[in-house]
Amino acid sequence: MGKIAIGTGREATQPDCIQALTVEFICTFLFVFAGVGSAMAVDKLQGDSLVGLFFVAMAHALVVAVMISAGFRISGGHLNPAVTIGLCAGGHITVVRSILYWIDQCLASAAACALLKYLTGGLTTPVHTLASGVDYTQGVIMEIVLTFSLLFTVYATIVDPKKGFLDGLGPLLTGLVVGANIMAGGAFSAASMNPARSFGPALVAWNWTDHWVYWVGPLIGGGLAGFIYDNFFIDRSHAPLPRDDEPF
Template identity: 40%
Template sequence: MVKLALGSIGHSLSAGSFKSYLAEFIATLIFVFTGAGLTISYGKLTRDAELDTTRLVALAIAHVLALLIGATMAANVSRGNLNPAVTFGLAISGNITIITGVCYWIAQCLGSIVACFLVQFVTPSMVAPTHGVGYDISGIQEGVMETIITFVLVYTVYVTTDNPKNGLVGTIGPVTIGLIVGANIFVGGVLTRIIITLTM
């Protein structure tokens, strides 16, 4: 159900709110740095420019762990969204205000940007991973796949962390979120290929 709430600038710019934005920034930075860093380092290790089975498993495990840790770190401060799509879902459901959601988006995007710069800095001789359309599917099919796995992620976050009646499920919410990201990587990782150009 859509329950939009604009919120107030004063509340969204309070000291407590800035702690939430900082938590989102740091947690997103950790998540993106780990994912991009592993993609590059594993590609260099295997000298393989295409996504293979072992790299897919390694990427899924790294993303599960990084998201689990990031979401757990930020859970009690900002709910541990780490993803603009998740933030959007929480904003339209009324769990956070629109202004707070926009501030979360800014923090998440800045965290991702800084993480990418850090990965580029520590791996200067290697090219960052790029994404391309997978084997035997069209751009439209890829878009539908991305929409489905994004919905699954947002829905998982919503039902495991934002209902006070969830009890234990709410407590282990970061674990379920990390696991669904890993499952999504297994499902969509080959269809949305990660292509790395290695510079020796």
């Protein structure tokens, strides 16, 4: 059974952690820039809503796959506080480093959205809110399920040492499940699955409507998936990370 690693405050000053935070910032920035930018492009072009949803889903799928691959060997390419908490629940990253990642991811998201607002001449930054007819309970449950599927995929295709022929395909498959989840839940809960992805637009637009849903749902779903997969499906014949944990 995996054991949660607390870590120490000294991690923040270690060269490998500083390097990881730098790469995590860059990858999260580029992910949010492309993801939010695609949603802004759909709004600007005023296209068909179904086509727009597909366009946004595919943009997220592609950029998630690429940015996980780009950051994987240094920061793990989390891009997402829910991914970080899911890995923390399995003992694959310390609590201390997880908190640093969360701050890093949120700052990167805010910076990407601020730059997009400037580059698009002040276009409205689309924020994640619940659709009409979707209440808080439904929204939270939707985000829990969608994020659970995301973290379950991360564990099955990237973390699990028994991934076999899936080895190397994890980032692509993770991107695909993100795209599929946006197609399934985008019209209802906005299918965030990522508190940082929701935070940047909310901050820049200063619109916090339903915002708490996109922290509670994804963090519960991510943590639950990490705990379940790591404790019930991973073979513990190898030792968990003993001290300065490497993401993934």
